[in-house]
Amino acid sequence: MKALVFATSADAKAVAAQIDTQMGYPRPGVDVGGGVHVPPTASVTQRYADVMASGDKSQYAVLCDEKLAPVLAAVKGAVKSVAVPDPVEVAMDDTWTVGAAAAVAVKGDAP
Amino acid sequence: MKPCAAAIFGNICGVGGVGPSFDGPFSPATAAPFSPLSLANLALWYRGDLGITLNTTTVAAWADQSGTGDTNKNLVQATGANQPTYNAADAAYSNRPTVQSTGGGAVTMATAGNYATSISDPFTFYLAGQINNGTDTGNMIGDTTNTFPALTRVGSKWSMYAGTAYNQAVGHDANIPSVVCSVVNGASSAIYANGLTASGTTDPGVLAYRRLRLFQATGFGKVAEILIYSGAHDTATRTLVTNYLGARYGIAIGA
Numbered sequence: 246m247k248a249l250v251f252a253t254s255a256d257a258k259a260v261a262a263q264i265d266t267q268m269g270y271p272r273p274g275v276d277v278g279g280g281v282h283v284p285p286t287a288s289v290t291q292r293y294a295d296v297m298a299s300g301d302k303s304q305y306a307v308l309c310d311e312k313l314a315p316v317l318a319a320v321k322g323a324v325k326s327v328a329v330p331d332p333v334e335v336a337m338d339d340t341w342t343v344g345a346a347a348a349v350a351v352k353g354d355a356p
Numbered sequence: 357m358k359p360c361a362a363a364i365f366g367n368i369c370g371v372g373g374v375g376p377s378f379d380g381p382f383s384p385a386t387a388a389p390f391s392p393l394s395l396a397n398l399a400l401w402y403r404g405d406l407g408i409t410l411n412t413t414t415v416a417a418w419a420d421q422s423g424t425g426d427t428n429k430n431l432v433q434a435t436g437a438n439q440p441t442y443n444a445a446d447a448a449y450s451n452r453p454t455v456q457s458t459g460g461g462a463v464t465m466a467t468a469g470n471y472a473t474s475i476s477d478p479f480t481f482y483l484a485g486q487i488n489n490g491t492d493t494g495n496m497i498g499d500t501t502n503t504f505p506a507l508t509r510v511g512s513k514w515s516m517y518a519g520t521a522y523n524q525a526v527g528h529d530a531n532i533p534s535v536v537c538s539v540v541n542g543a544s545s546a547i548y549a550n551g552l553t554a555s556g557t558t559d560p561g562v563l564a565y566r567r568l569r570l571f572q573a574t575g576f577g578k579v580a581e582i583l584i585y586s587g588a589h590d591t592a593t594r595t596l597v598t599n600y601l602g603a604r605y606g607i608a609i610g611a
Binding site for chain 1: 404419430433434435437438453
C-alpha cells in the first residue's frame with residue numbers, strides 16, 4: 246500500500262489532521278436499507294486513516310490511497326510546518342501498530 | 357423451534373409483527389417463508405440490507421437486528437480507511453448486499469463494548485459469506501482480542517477455533533459463497549458448510565463472546581448475513597435456517 250511516511254509522530258499527526266480537514270472528516274453516516282440503525286452519533290466516521298507507527302517507532306505513516314489523491318496537493322499546500330513527502334510503497338506488516346490517533350494543532354498550519 | 361404463524365400465509369414475520377421481514381424470493385416447494393426472528397433465542401443478527409450506515413461507499417456501522425436491545429452488539433468502525441466496502445447488489449449473492457474486506461489487517465468492524473450478557477456455549481452460528489485469504493489461516497469472525505475466532509479458515513476449509521483445537525469442515529471451499537453453520541457445544545461441536553457435515557468432532561474449546569470482530573486479524577472476504585442463536589440447534593432447525601440462507605443468496609445447499 247502507498248503511504249506518506251514521516252520521521253516523527255508529530256509530523257504525521259499534523260498532516261493527518263489536515264487530510265481530515267480537506268476530506269471533510271468527521272463525517273456523519275448515511276443510513277441505507279431497512280431495519281434498526283445505530284444512533285447518528287455512533288456512526289460518525291471520525292478520520293480518514295490512523296497514523297501507523299513502525300515497530301521501532303522510527304517511522305510514522307499515513308495511508309495514501311486513491312481517495313486521498315484528489316486532495317493531496319491541497320494538503321501539501323495547507324501544511325506549512327511539515328514537508329509532505331510523495332507517497333511511497335510501504336509493506337505494513339504486523340510490526341506496524343496504530344500510533345496516537347488524536348490530531349494535533351501545529352502552529353502555522355491552515356485551520 | 358418456535359413457529360411463526362404469519363409465515364404460513366407468507367406475510368411479514370417478526371417480533372410482534374414489526375421486526376425486519378423476509379423479502380424472498382422463496383419457492384414454496386423448497387422452503388416456507390421465514391424470518392430469523394421467528395426462532396427463539398436469536399442473540400445476534402446482521403444482514404446486508406438492514407441497519408447499514410455508510411460513509412459514502414464504505415460501512416461505518418452495521419446495527420444488530422436481533423431485537424435484544426443491546427447497543428453494544430452494533431458493529432462500528434470510525435476510521436474511514438479501515439471500513440469494509442458495501443456492495444449494494446452483489447451478483448455472487450443473488451444481487452443481495454454484502455459487506456466486503458479486500459484485505460489488510462486494518463479493515464475490520466467491532467462492537468463498541470461488551471455485551472450486557474455474554475453469548476456462551478452452547479450456541480449456533482450461521483454465516484452467508486466467504487473468506488478469500490489465499491491458503492493461510494484467516495479469521496473471519498472472532499472476538500476483539502484476536503484470540504477466539506469462532507469462524508476461520510484453515511487451508512481452504514471452514515473451521516472454528518477457541519484455543520484448544522480446530523474442527524475442520526470438509527467438502528466445500530471457503531473462498532466461494534458459502535452457508536456455514538457452527539454448533540458450538542463443547543465436545544459435541546460441529547461445523548457444516550452448505551449443509552455438509554464436518555469431518556472432525558474435536559472439541560474446539562470454550563467460546564464465550566462478549567464482543568465480536570468482523571474480518572478479524574488476516575481474515576478478509578464477504579459477509580451477507582450473520583446469525584447467532586443461543587443453544588445448540590437440532591438438525592431440523594439447522595436445515596430451516598440453512599435453507600433460508602441458501603435460497604436468499606442463491607447458494608446451493610448440500611452441494
